[in-house]
Structure formats: structure tokens, C-alpha cells
Amino acid sequence: MKTRMFVIADTSSLTPQTVINYIVSLGKTLNIKDTCYGIMVEGDDDVVENVTLKIREKFDGDIFSKHRAYPIGDERRCRATRGGGARPGYYFLLEEYKLFPAISKVLKEGRFKTIDKKKKKPVDIDILKKAINEKVQK
């Protein structure tokens, strides 16, 4: 049994329902839950992996996925039984969620270009000596 979470990028017009309809059309035995950020899918390992590949093929950069350790609706994680509040791990997801639109755009446009970053050089020792001497002499 494996659970995967799928998060839809902010800028995408894709809705969790569209993804669910697509998964249902694949005709696999899966447990699906829609959430505010996307969906969660649970099922046999190979079925879940297979569905993940197909979702990636179909929706490309609009959707991001990762393995989730806890099963869907697990009482140790589910807000309904924990009296509300953000679930552990939410803040991490929130932070990464901000970057998804940019990643989605780059993946969809296929722009893979590295930038040569200039390393910050330390201050030249002569300049430093000169500055110290000026200060000391004053």
C-alpha cells in the first residue's frame, strides 16, 4: 500500500476534480481524496506508481507529486480528529508551494539554462591594509 500526494501549481487552470476524473477514467482500484492543494491517491505500490507516471505525462508541469508516509485520513495526521489546525508538514508544503508556479513555467517551456554565478571575492588584502592604516593614522 502506498500513498502519494499531488499538488497543483497555483498558476494552473487545472482543478482537483479534473485530475480525479482522469484517474477514474484509467479504471484502477484506488482510494482518492481531494484536498485544498490537490489530491491524494492510495493503492497498491505498482498501481500508484503507474498512475503517477500517467498523470505526469498528461498534466506535465502543472502537477507535482511526492510519496506520503501516512495513509489517507490517518487519525494521527487528520485535522478532523486532531481538533483542527494545520497538519504537521503543512508549513513545509506552504513554503514550497510558493515556488511551484515558477518551476511549472520553466518545466512547461523547457527552458533549462544554467547561469554562471560570479563568486563573491574576498576584499583584497592591500585595500584592507590601506583602510586599516588610514584609520590607525587618524
Next chain:
Amino acid sequence: MKIFIYPPNSMILQDLVERFGHTPLALAKEIDRRVNDPELDSPPMNITEIDVKVGLKYAAIEVPSGVRGRLAMFGPLIDEAEAAIIVNNFPSTFGCMACARTNELTIYLIKQKRVPTLELDYPTNEEEVEDFIARIKNFLEDLK
């Protein structure tokens, strides 16, 4: 190839590693094994005293038990790693995920392993995101 990612629960890294055809070694794998175990010793994470002993393989006895407990989860992933991607200045490693000593020890252990490692900074704008993805893509393609 099995790629260790740091931070080990990052969705961005996990997704990109899978997209470019490799297997990410993410934290969920270790937690999954514990939380879905029929024996529930110490919910929610099911970390037991055995884990703290396992952590001794990765950190000295003087190291706090919390760090050893965390390393008992990260350690087996590092052992399996054939390559690694480290992202520095990840905003969420400052805060509750951030046991700073565990993070330092994790990076140290990866470097000690001497596997091919890509070290990057967390991107903050679109230009950096492009560079970030391109570097990960090139690194992963070169590994094949």
C-alpha cells in the same frame, strides 16, 4: 540510481528527481515503514528506543537523543544513496524541521560518503529557478 535529497522531505526535489528518471531517497520511505507497522509502540512517529540505538551508528553517544533519533531515520537513506542533491538555505529548514545539528550531521555524512553530490542554493526568483532545474537536470542526466 538512488538519489538522496536534502531536505529529505522536499516535494520539489522528490518530483524533479522522479521526472528526470531516478529514484529519490525521501524521508517518507522511512516514516512509511514505521507508521504503517502493525505494532504501534509510540505514535505518531513510532520512534522507539531501538531507533536511538540505531542512531549511534551515525552519531556519537554524547549527541542528544533527539538528533540520534532523527539520524536513525536519515541514516539508512544515506547508506543507500548512490548520489545526493543538497539544497542550502531552504526556508523550511529554519524552524520546526530544523534540528540544526541533525541537518549539519546529515550533510556531513553525505560528504563523508563521497558519492557524486550536487550542492545548490534555494532559488528565490524565476531566473534562479531556471538555473536550479537546469543544474539538477544536467547532474541527473550525467549520472545515467
